[in-house]
Amino acid sequence: MHITLGNTPEDTLAAFTARAAADPGVAGLVLSGSRVHEGMPTVHSDYDLHVILRDQHASPIAELDWFRSAHLDLVVIELAEFRTRGMPGRPDHFARYSYVHAQVLLDRLDGTIARILDEKRTLGATEARAAVDGWLDAYVNQTYRSLKSYRDGRPAMGHLDAAESVSHALEVLFALHRRVRPYNKYLQWELERQPLGEPRWDAGLLLPVVRRILADGDPPTQRTLFADIEEAARRAGHDPVLDAWGTELELLRHP
Template sequence: MKFPETLSAERRGLIERAAAALECSYGAGFLGMVLSGSAGRGVETERSDLDVIVVVTPELVGTPLTRNTELELLPVTLKHLETLAVFGDDQWGYRWSYAWAPTLLDKTGGRIAQAIERQTSLSAEEAHALLEMRLDAWLNMSYRSLKSARDGNLLEARMDAAEAMGPFLDVVFALDGQVRPYNKYLQWTLEHHPLKSWPSGELLNTIEQYLAGNAEAIRESLKHVQRSELPLVHEAFDEWSAEQYDALRHG
């Protein structure tokens, strides 16, 4: 088994014993293991759960796995790992749970590791579909925040800016071909897998200022995204009237 260097010897032992029990109980039906959650990304604390994805053959998914009370075993099939949920599906949220999660054991000739890697990134088609759904939502809430700030309604401006943050991050990561991380792992992701188009420190500062309802930061984020060469991005901006577009650009 291959463990991340950050995982303690005690936790490695727990997983090794669980793997041995699964091998004994399920034999060829036990296909591999992936370490998810905080432990899989080297940011666990003493309160963090130890979440291990156990890849099994279909007939074993509904069978209770041998469990250690100190870790959670999450059974999935290889087909599930190789199936890509699209934005809006109820399975979409699971895609980032697999992102950059280390494969501990792969008895499939590399298919588990390949599936995990594929879950992490967005194809051009996937990114396009996500942007179609999220660009307008981000622009609309940003516009509302800027109008509130212009009118002196600062609380409302911050609330609208906070509501814009979700679609904003969806857009920013999709433009880079990545699935947006959970908020808990945003800083970890930007440190270990930085975006090509936006320096991590600059983006984190923009997020801080955005959440404070800073109108200038919101406008700078709009300008930054608008530099994209994707026609879809420019079409989204072009749908706004001259008056509305002026509010997005100027106070």
């Protein structure tokens, strides 16, 4: 199946969406990517479009899954798979953030596409609690390894562990607020437009901390971040995860 590119990405999107809307096998169309993040698109931005089919045999558009061009990127997916894509335990769990700000362009199922999207946009209470517990333990582990290496005179190895801890820390912070952690490209965008609720997590304060840890693993900066995360995690009732580390937490609190 062939897609004719228009003169602009907008032309290509309009032509394809009209074609898809005329196909009864298409249940919905969902736009994601930089185009749904105000201020993020550039002259190089294409349109990321999810085409949701009633089933894989419902439309010849199924052949276009993972079509890529300078104007349009397609994910063609069955409705049943769309329901679970990006959710915990799935091999494509990394795709979850792509739906957080996604826009419904077509919904032939009386709002079903929109309802599925809404389930993906935020973490459920049980899901968030499990996510915090898992990522918090991973974050403490990685920070402990880093500071232990600094203590033992292995700063290069400590720096590597510190850099890995940043990803875990961000997962914890967003999950504490039942938010899906954004892709790094959108981290500043998220913090500026939808702050995490405390001044210390604002873009102007958190991002310099992240950059410093990534730059050289600075132990005092790591300890400052840990203190803030520990306080927030305990306030949210995640003491068992932290207390399981016993006296080893002292290395994260004091040189």
